Amino acid sequence: MLLVIKMGGSILKEGASADLVSDLKEILNQHKIVLVHGGGVEVTEIASKLGKEQKFIMSPDGFRSRYTDKETIEIYTMVMAGKINKQIVLALQRQGIPTVGLSGLDAMTLKAERKTRLIAVDERGRKKVIDGGYTGKITQVNTELLTMLITNGYVPIVTPIAISQDYEPLNVDGDRTAAIIAGALKADKLILLTDVEGLMLKGQCVPKIAATEVKEVLNKIGGGMSTKVHAGLEALNQGVKEVLVTSGTAKKPISSVLNHQTGTVITSE
Ligand SMILES: Nc1ncnc2c1ncn2[C@@H]1O[C@H](COP(=O)(O)OP(=O)(O)OP(=O)(O)O)[C@@H](O)[C@H]1O
Numbered sequence: 001m002l003l004v005i006k007m008g009g010s011i012l013k014e015g016a017s018a019d020l021v022s023d024l025k026e027i028l029n030q031h032k033i034v035l036v037h038g039g040g041v042e043v044t045e046i047a048s049k050l051g052k053e054q055k056f057i058m059s060p061d062g063f064r065s066r067y068t069d070k071e072t073i074e075i076y077t078m079v080m081a082g083k084i085n086k087q088i089v090l091a092l093q094r095q096g097i098p099t100v101g102l103s104g105l106d107a108m109t110l111k112a113e114r115k116t117r118l119i120a121v122d123e124r125g126r127k128k129v130i131d132g133g134y135t136g137k138i139t140q141v142n143t144e145l146l147t148m149l150i151t152n153g154y155v156p157i158v159t160p161i162a163i164s165q166d167y168e169p170l171n172v173d174g175d176r177t178a179a180i181i182a183g184a185l186k187a188d189k190l191i192l193l194t195d196v197e198g199l200m201l202k203g204q205c206v207p208k209i210a211a212t213e214v215k216e217v218l219n220k221i222g223g224g225m226s227t228k229v230h231a232g233l234e235a236l237n238q239g240v241k242e243v244l245v246t247s248g249t250a251k252k253p254i255s256s257v258l259n260h261q262t263g264t265v266i267t268s269e
């Protein structure tokens, strides 16, 4: 099987835990893996140390996103494609897993359209049109480099930065990136590793839910998780068979979610 796994920034303190990496290593005996990582919180912390306080905007449909101006995309690229990506590369290589870290800029793996305008809603619900900055919507995945790497036994680790029509870097969402890559590579499963057990509803982790059911409860799902559910639905639409959401800090997180012992499974029907 081909698995696309997104590691949330929320579980990446020092790259990736030894436990998670040894589980990855075991899975690699049977399956191929493409990793995508997050890291928004660390970008915000380092930007602040550099004297560049980050601004966040809320879209009319309730998505919170970083306002990415020129300085911010530079810091974002430094922290995400530099510090965080390389920490994960080292954590995998330390356990003997051949790994290549890359961003969507490399080999133009992720092409995106720059968002020229964004609608931001303030605390009082007033809407304002603002410049889109360096944020984008992925329009195409060039699968060539990723395929070349996985067929030769490497684990690619992708930073969610895409290339614009004008060859500029664009900030793209990590969960969405993983979903789109999973669709483009015709992956069997999309696994979203985060800092909670899975999708929580009424205080309980939902073991299994169908796409149609999850759409009905979307308004009850908060911030970070609703992005995952939307990304999951997108992957299912693209032919991915199962979307799994689970905690990346649990014991053998990938093996146990693959066996449906932990986390949440979202299926197309
Ligand atoms: N219904 C819900 N079930 C589970 N988590 C929820 C729910 N509603 C909101 N959340 C929040 O979503 C968070 C997970 O998303 P978050 O974006 O914070 O992490 P991540 O995606 O793993 O990391 P990153 O965004 O840095 O890659 C949880 O920590 C939780 O607080």
Ligand SMILES: [Mg+2]
Residues within 6 Å of the ligand: 008, 038, 175, 224, 227
């Ligand atoms: Mg997130």
